[in-house]
Amino acid sequence: MNAPFHAPAPDPAQDGAAKPPLEVLIAAPRGFCAGVDRAIEIVEKAIDRYGAPVYVRHEIVHNKFVVDGLKAKGAVFVEELDEVPVDAPVVFSAHGVPKSVPAEATRRNMIWLDATCPLVSKVHRQAERQVKDGRHIIFIGHRGHPEVIGTFGQVPAGQMTLVETEADVAALALPADQPLSFLTQTTLSVDDTARVVEALRAKYPDIMGPRGEDICYATSNRQNSVKAIAPACDLVLVIGAPNSSNSVRLVEVSERCGTPARLIQRAHEIDPAWLDGVGTIGVTAGASAPELLVREVVEQLATWRHVVEQQVETAHETMIFKLPRQLTV
Numbered sequence: 070m071n072a073p074f075h076a077p078a079p080d081p082a083q084d085g086a087a088k089p090p091l092e093v094l095i096a097a098p099r100g101f102c103a104g105v106d107r108a109i110e111i112v113e114k115a116i117d118r119y120g121a122p123v124y125v126r127h128e129i130v131h132n133k134f135v136v137d138g139l140k141a142k143g144a145v146f147v148e149e150l151d152e153v154p155v156d157a158p159v160v161f162s163a164h165g166v167p168k169s170v171p172a173e174a175t176r177r178n179m180i181w182l183d184a185t186c187p188l189v190s191k192v193h194r195q196a197e198r199q200v201k202d203g204r205h206i207i208f209i210g211h212r213g214h215p216e217v218i219g220t221f222g223q224v225p226a227g228q229m230t231l232v233e234t235e236a237d238v239a240a241l242a243l244p245a246d247q248p249l250s251f252l253t254q255t256t257l258s259v260d261d262t263a264r265v266v267e268a269l270r271a272k273y274p275d276i277m278g279p280r281g282e283d284i285c286y287a288t289s290n291r292q293n294s295v296k297a298i299a300p301a302c303d304l305v306l307v308i309g310a311p312n313s314s315n316s317v318r319l320v321e322v323s324e325r326c327g328t329p330a331r332l333i334q335r336a337h338e339i340d341p342a343w344l345d346g347v348g349t350i351g352v353t354a355g356a357s358a359p360e361l362l363v364r365e366v367v368e369q370l371a372t373w374r375h376v377v378e379q380q381v382e383t384a385h386e387t388m389i390f391k392l393p394r395q396l397t398v
């Protein structure tokens with residue numbers, strides 16, 4: 070743990086009654102990952118280069134604050150390519166898209182930029198390779214998530230089967246002589262995924278898979294940092310959107326450590342009653358939530374309690390991803 074930062078003790082004369090103390094453990098790493106940083110920079114640089122509006126297919130990252138900020142700068146968010154005028158530039162989100170989407174943009178002679186996180190693209194290339202080698206892929210992920218839709222769209226229909234749980238693995242009825250491999254979504258629970266992989270290996274001993282799994286460094290680092298603070302906390306606040314897979318996983322990680330957790334998007338959602346009986350609170354943020362929102366939460370807590378803040382760092386991240394060539398030449 071890093072040295073604690075003690076906010077100045079409140080002066081009862083200035084502050085009415087003295088506020089009761091609240092220890093705030095801030096998890097690190099937290100918040101923006103390299104893929105989210107890159108996706109946001111792609112949209113901003115595209116607006117600079119091509120002028121507004123720049124269209125973005127799907128929320129660039131799952132965070133309303135970020136999306137609203139980009140809208141104010143000239144980004145227009147749509148769900149499908151046919152909502153984009155052919156003469157306007159379009160950016161594909163960090164979650165990745167099926168191959169058919171850039172193919173259609175190229176066919177329509179559109180200017181398009183791919184903000185797919187390179188770690189998601191890596192899974193896409195693995196999927197192509199496995200199918201080329203004649204293997205059927207079992208994909209561990211969450212049904213309906215854009216990353217899952219994008220990865221399924223890298224290979225012909227019928228070459229990949231989705232499983233979410235160990236029960237799904239038990240229900241699989243693939244031919245015994247079918248060569249198999251597995252891949253995973255990047256933002257899953259590390260612990261749940263390990264169990265699903267174990268079930269797959271037990272049922273199909275010859276199944277091939279990545280060395281670990283495809284859960285990205287940012288997802289596992291954020292889950293580990295919650296594991297480090299949650300046992301010492303009475304409550305953990307996770308800043309993130311309800312449709313942000315990695316944020317929802319952080320809530321689960323805390324709860325599995327025996328500490329209740331709340332997912333919030335902004336500080337104003339905190340109910341002061343949540344702090345009843347709470348002496349130590351944890352704060353973290355999903356990979357698509359900016360640091361500004363963490364500070365907003367700490368400042369909100371400081372309006373009710375005398376905050377003593379301490380950062381608990383479990384890993385140091387230095388990952389940076391390159392921008393697409395169109396924006397660097």
Ligand code: SF4
Nearest residue numbers: 102104186255285356
């Ligand atoms: S959470 Fe992981 S896979 Fe997703 S954008 Fe961030 S680094 Fe990439």
